[in-house]
Structure formats: structure tokens, C-alpha cells
Amino acid sequence: MSKIGVFDSGLGGLTVLFNLNNSNEYVYVADQKNNPYGEKTIEQLLDYSKKIIDFLISKGCDKIVIACNTVSANVSNELRKIYNEIEIIDVITETVKLINSEKYKKVKKILLIATEKTIESNMYQKLINKEVKGIATKDIVPAIENLASKKEIIKIIDRYLEKEKGKHDAILLGCTHYPIIKKEIEKYLQIKSIDSISAVSKYVDNISTKLDNNNNNNLNNIKNDKYSNLEIYTTKDEKYLEKQIKEIFNKDIKVKILK
Structure with a gap:
């Protein structure tokens, strides 16, 4: 074992x-x-x-x-x-391999949401062979850690992602906290999400x-x-x-x- x-x-x-x-x-x-x-x-x-x-x-x-x-x-x-x-x-290496695989060949534009440090590193943007737009969403992690209500979470999502509706093929959840609110994000943007899990x-x-x-x-x-x-x-x-x-x-x- x-x-x-x-x-x-x-x-x-x-x-x-x-x-x-x-x-x-x-x-x-x-x-x-x-x-x-x-x-x-x-x-x-x-x-x-x-x-x-x-x-x-x-x-x-x-x-x-x-x-x-x-x-x-x-x-x-x-x-x-x-x-x-x-x-x-x-978590990044295997996630990038997945995104660059045949499974996601039809996905051309990806919205990446992550912490400021992850966005600043430019790691995902450099390794993914698709168009990637990164947005730092720093208030999401504290909200999840503080057990914020679904209503509060949706308000935060709206503040960060309102202008991104209809512009992307998929959203990459570039933080392991974010799958916890995966359903809310997908419903808001009406696109599928990709995560590291x-x-x-x-x-x-x-x-x-x-x-x-x-x-x-x-x-x-x-x-x-x-x-x-x-x-x-x-x-x-x-x-x-x-x-x-x-x-x-x-x-x-x-x-x-x-x-």
C-alpha cells in the first residue's frame, strides 16, 4: 500500500x-x-x-x-x-495533458479562472494549445472557505464573469476549490467546465x-x-x-x- x-x-x-x-x-x-x-x-x-x-x-x-x-x-x-x-x-501538468488531448479538440476558446498568482504565472496560457483568457477571481476561495451561501457565491460569480457570457467554449476551473461551485458556474455561463480532478x-x-x-x-x-x-x-x-x-x-x- x-x-x-x-x-x-x-x-x-x-x-x-x-x-x-x-x-x-x-x-x-x-x-x-x-x-x-x-x-x-x-x-x-x-x-x-x-x-x-x-x-x-x-x-x-x-x-x-x-x-x-x-x-x-x-x-x-x-x-x-x-x-x-x-x-x-x-495539478497543472495532468490537466493540461487532458485539455490538449483528443477529448477537447473541438474546444477552441477557454476561459481560465484562478487565483492572482496562478494567472500571473501564465503557466496554463503557455502550455495549453488553445486560446486562453485568464481572469483572477480572488474572492471565490475566501467565500468557499467561509461557507458562503449559494446566493453570495452567485453574486461573486456575476461580478467576475458577467462580461464573459457567450465568449468561450469551456471554462477551466484553475483552483481546486472551484469544483465545489462547479454547478453554479456552469449554469451561469451555460458552458461546460474543466477541472483537475x-x-x-x-x-x-x-x-x-x-x-x-x-x-x-x-x-x-x-x-x-x-x-x-x-x-x-x-x-x-x-x-x-x-x-x-x-x-x-x-x-x-x-x-x-x-x-
């Missing part, structure tokens, strides 16, 4: 985690103390990531999934140089050692009392993350504090 570390600035990375094969062990870190990452410097992103990866390695993780577009776009290559003894998987989970499942190919379940299908292969940590408030997980994912999972 492989032990895989997964981290994000908050609860967004859980959208990736909860779609990984349950044959592996997982340790998840939500760096909610320093959330949101989109406004942080490169130096800060590197510092936060190193501390988390050091912790995940100390927990016995042999692979690390950066379930954060901001970190993936800005410091993933540097992290690979520092931690060259383990495999580091970022399927591409990253498929890649991680494929490269995981001792993967049980006969087990087709994922974490979403495990009963709430069957989370023995999963540890979740937050750097801020464990009770609040438990509440977030219950309200957003309808799961009862014990969260630990990482100081």
Missing part, C-alpha cells in the same frame, strides 16, 4: 483527495492558517510548501500531490529540485504502487466510519474544517491540528 501526501491552502484539495483510489493511505494537509495562497509571494509559497512536505515525509509519504494550482504554477519545479528523492505531482486522480491511481485494480471504489463511496486509511490535518482550526467537510462533502471525518 502506497502512502500519499496531499496538500492545499485549504479545503479545495479535498476535491482531488476524495476521488483518489482507496487502496492507498493518505495524509492531507490544509494550510488554512496561511490561506488564501493567491496573494502570497513566491518565497512564502515555497516556505509554506517545504514545511508541509517535510511533515508529509515524516509521516512516511512516498509521493506528494500538490492539490493547489497556485503552488503548482509557481514553485512546483523548485520543490522537485529540493525533494528529488520522492515523486511530486502537480479526473486527470490528477487517474494519474495518481496509475502510478500508485500495489494498487488494487479490482477495487473500483473511491473515497466518496466509503462509509463514514471507514476512514482508517486517511488522516487530515489543518494548520488553523480542526473543528471548523470538520464542519466544512460535513457541510460541503457530507462526510464525518476527524481532523487533527498541525502546528
Whole structure:
């Protein structure tokens, strides 16, 4: 059984985690103390990531999934140089492969929404072989982290995307928090969305050692009392993350504090 570390600035990375094969062990870190990452410097992103990866390695993780577009776009290559003894998987590489594949050949114009740092990195724009327009939507992550109502979320979506209606073939959710409000975004723009979940989970499942190919379940299908292969940590408030997980994912999972 492989032990895989997964981290994000908050609860967004859980959208990736909860779609990984349950044959592996997982340790998840939500760096909610320093959330949101989109406004942080490169130096800060590197510092936060190193501390988390050091912790995940100390927990016995042999692979690390950066379930954060901001970190993936800005410091993933540097992290690979520092931690060259383990495999580091970022969310952007596999997502770009998916978008550039035959599956999306009819998609010509993509609207990318992401944090400021992800947009500024120009990573998606450089790697995707289609027309990509990027918009920094910095208020969405705090709204999701604060468990904003659907009405509040729609107001934020309207503020950022009102002028983009009818201009794009698809919208790329360039932040792992955004699939949580995928339905609202798709309904507002009347186009399909693309996110990192399927591409990253498929890649991680494929490269995981001792993967049980006969087990087709994922974490979403495990009963709430069957989370023995999963540890979740937050750097801020464990009770609040438990509440977030219950309200957003309808799961009862014990969260630990990482100081």
C-alpha cells in the first residue's frame, strides 16, 4: 500500500483527495492558517510548501500531490529540485495533458479562472494549445472557505464573469476549490467546465504502487466510519474544517491540528 501526501491552502484539495483510489493511505494537509495562497509571494509559497512536505515525509509519504494550482504554477519545479528523492505531482501538468488531448479538440476558446498568482504565472496560457483568457477571481476561495451561501457565491460569480457570457467554449476551473461551485458556474455561463480532478486522480491511481485494480471504489463511496486509511490535518482550526467537510462533502471525518 502506497502512502500519499496531499496538500492545499485549504479545503479545495479535498476535491482531488476524495476521488483518489482507496487502496492507498493518505495524509492531507490544509494550510488554512496561511490561506488564501493567491496573494502570497513566491518565497512564502515555497516556505509554506517545504514545511508541509517535510511533515508529509515524516509521516512516511512516498509521493506528494500538490492539490493547489497556485503552488503548482509557481514553485512546483523548485520543490522537485529540493525533494528529488520522492515523486511530486502537480495539478497543472495532468490537466493540461487532458485539455490538449483528443477529448477537447473541438474546444477552441477557454476561459481560465484562478487565483492572482496562478494567472500571473501564465503557466496554463503557455502550455495549453488553445486560446486562453485568464481572469483572477480572488474572492471565490475566501467565500468557499467561509461557507458562503449559494446566493453570495452567485453574486461573486456575476461580478467576475458577467462580461464573459457567450465568449468561450469551456471554462477551466484553475483552483481546486472551484469544483465545489462547479454547478453554479456552469449554469451561469451555460458552458461546460474543466477541472483537475479526473486527470490528477487517474494519474495518481496509475502510478500508485500495489494498487488494487479490482477495487473500483473511491473515497466518496466509503462509509463514514471507514476512514482508517486517511488522516487530515489543518494548520488553523480542526473543528471548523470538520464542519466544512460535513457541510460541503457530507462526510464525518476527524481532523487533527498541525502546528
